[in-house]
Amino acid sequence: MARTENQGPADGVTPHLSIPDRRAAEAMDFYKAAFGARELARMPSEDGRLMHAHLIVNGGSLMLHDEFPEHVGPDHRVGPYNGVTLHLQVADADTVWKQALDAGAAVEMPLQDQFWGDRYGVLKDPFGHRWSIGAPVKAPT
Template sequence: MATEEQGPTSGLTPHLTIGGGRAAEAIDFYARAFGATERMRMPADDGKRLMHAHLLINGSSLMLNDDFPEYRGGSAEGAPAGLTLHLQVDDADRWFERAKQAGATETMALQDMFWGDRYGQVTDPFGYRWSIAHALNK
């Protein structure tokens, strides 16, 4: 794992495209909902949208940008239906409640699951689904 100063040097990093020119709003939401810290932000030439942003959430990187339909021939379709971003955390109840207080919608209530996690899901205001869990045997 890379240090915070280095950023990611290996592994898999999710990279989200946020529709409607709302990437800056998404950064603010992820800070409130998941304790994200902003590593960097690169504005586009239009001064309104973000070409790139890098956040840290729970020690892992998340990258995001505004949608640029002019570079790909159309507008964003929204969050992919099959995508879930998973957070394995120290206290799922606390993280889940913070996400809801920040504006996430509960889509699966937190429950003690048969596989040994306390687990639930929320959907953020940008259409992305997040699962939040902690191990029950901690």
Template structure:
């Protein structure tokens, strides 16, 4: 169960840190590419950086914020290697085309896979990998 004002009531939600002050841009990209709905948007006191956004995509929660190097060691924050955000959808082709049209870069082409899904991977403009899967078309 989700409380629109406070985020997920339980479970695991991805929380992305966006580099270069592009958090609000990321929200707009996820809305366009993945049909995200934003439930909460808080700017930092500087009025320039996104402190927190809570989105829902395909029934799941995604949280994100701009990078705040002053609150950690000051080094560059990078998307972690080996992390893929997965979207399981009824129509992988439509979801795929929407993401690519929005500016996602193809990493692994969308194709029929041996396990029964159409599946592929894209990279968003912020360096995060997303996989998209859905049933094969008959």
């Protein structure tokens, strides 16, 4: 079956975020404001929680849903930091950085020129997920 533009990328790895406290719809709005995400799908459950959503962020797919603790063990609850960082490689890190801060992200590691040649920093979104932002500024030495 051929893929259409609205389906998003077919290959690669797609992060799938679990959002605590019934805030998945709010997270979608944040990702749209912070990173220019485009919504492809939204499927609510019968009890009003968001069962599945699909966004395109910076050309890649991102799926998310409200937490459903009744379907997973206690070790799968979303915590303050789950060890995962979502990385966005962009043309202009300063613009994306400011846009994310304006939308409500918090600085984890300041945006600055790094020794490997990128302008790079790390943000935390209001839902506990870490996002790194990078843009090339020069060839690594």
